[in-house]
Amino acid sequence: MAGIATAGAAALMLSGCGQAPSTGSGAPTKSDYIGCIVSDSGGFDDQSFNQSSFEGLQKSEKDLGITMKSAESKANSDYETNLNGMISAGCNMTFTVGFLLGDATKAAAEKNPDKHFAIIDYSYPTPVANVKPVVYDTAQAAYLAGYAAASATKTGKVGTFGGIKLPTVTIFMDGFYDGVQAYNKAKGKSVQVVGWDKTTQDGSFTGDFEKQDTGKQITKNLLDQGADIVMPVAGPVGKGAGAALKEAKAAGKDVKLIWVDSDGYLTAPEYKDLMLTSVVKQMGQAVENVVKDDKDGKFSNEAYVGTLANEGVAIAPFHDLDSAISADTKSELDKLKADIVSGKLVVESAASPKK
Template identity: 30%
Template sequence: MVAAFAGFGQVAEADDHGSDVRVGIVLSTGGLGDLSFNDSAYRGLQRAEEELGISFDYIEPADPAEDETALRRFAEQNYDLVIGVGFQMADSLEIVAMDYPHINFAHVDEPFEDILDNVVSLNFDEHEGSFLAGALAALVSETGTIGYVGGVDFALIHRFEGGYYQGAKYIDEDIEVLRRYADDFGDPARGREIALGMIDDDADVIYHAAGGTGTGVFEAAEEEDIYAIGVDANQNHVAPGRIIASMLKRVDNTVFDVVESVVDGTYEGGQNLFYSLADGGVGLTSLTELDIEEEQAYEDGVISEEELEMIKEMKENVTAEHAERIDEIAEMIKDGEIEVENWGETGRPE
């Protein structure tokens, strides 16, 4: 059983799998239902509940100003692991972790310069996965113009932008890459507005790294019959036949792994961990075959059989012909033949 903190709820009891480990997670702006980052972290805990027998609770702060209070509540109740999701929560988590050195903490998406002994930081090479997304966008584009919609203008989100830009330019030096920021991770209307503006400027493929705001990008893609690229989780079923791929960021797997380390007693704080293309931390959804998440969406009634067929036909008719090229590029990145600049560290070029 999982009990959400609507105000703040009750502790869920561990199920019969045998673990008495309790995990509390504070989600990032946009909360559950973003079909992206938060939902992926939540799936990691659902898997841990099913496979490891842990119990967990979650809090969805209405504003980042509430993050510290939410994290502190879990720590005060002596949860075995407290997880903070999103770069905006880094400072709050560090403050709370200092006050509760006996509690294990994990943070997603921001490395710490002087990381505490009771904190594990989970980070991803989004620029590598986004390079593949940009290359695919350039290969698919017929207008020579593509777009990128970012959530908040911040170093982490620059990693997505930079990888996408470099990947597109790797394929076509003359391609135009339109780039705008919504300044919000939970505003689909704003995402739609930005995407429609890009479409007016001839963009025919748009990638987003904007959480729930990105659903507006998908709406625009459906309205105007252009293509989009999803992010973080497999979002291909959100707009069947219009999303040519999703850049996977396996937050679910890393969240599961850190929970498992607490369960089996191997948790080791004081680490900034990074997950790359080489170890499967980031990547693209299949360009040729239906993925398990797409089939699951059909089995769960999220999409119809007709919509599942639309995804399949899109892969066959649009992306399959580029699969080998994208695979080659991926291997070149893994082997170091292609070095993808991390704009989160170097900054965005003028």
């Protein structure tokens, strides 16, 4: 595995199930500031949003001279225990990763009003005074990925599926769906999306972010329906999709993969020969920015919303499959991005965060 799986895990010996939080190493002269992070059950080597957030805090340790502590959750039942461990460890700022930690984070914050928290990928209907939401309008970048996929399909069908049916998952699927429809309208084509219908908000889900075998089977089902490009929105379950696509490629099929959260070409290199692009959330930089503001006494519970305009979301380069996207399509993608940034084109999803 890339990144922390090779360099960080052995050194940090990440904790879970209520064990004492681990402490990072190798930073410059330390300040008294302690920045902490609790994963969801996907773990810090999920090649997705837990990993990207974790690496952002690692970079903060290096760049800002803070002390870092981490607790890796093995199951949903670990969230409260791991948060309590961070509070006991004296963390100034504790990041929690993912929608599933919403309730536990709010409870910990309300019990400890003198501590600051930030939650990745979740925003409360009623703001919590000492919790900063870090959210992303990923529909904007997924729209571009859908347009690119529609241009590259050879079968006229592309697929997507999710882990758990949460707003932070369906927002990708909505944007992807709309991007395909935009291509169809522009080109007079009829590329179909299998696995998700934005209108009915119904589609294929594995039910968790852990069972890669289920992701592999759903991907096979999408391939059987004719899809030749698949975008899993399911954290580590995406590796099951990658495995199914590798098998299909070995059997002679021309298939491609679209990753989410991080640039899969870099974070899931075992699938890089399949990787058309990725819908990226720039979580690492957001984490470092939040830490810096908090360390400088500038904490705010106002949500950070990553967009194409502030470079909080993006699509990754096409890397080895660059030739699969024509020069004309690349120009069209640049124009679509500019129109989204300017507000001329509004990408809408029921799950889009409020700006």
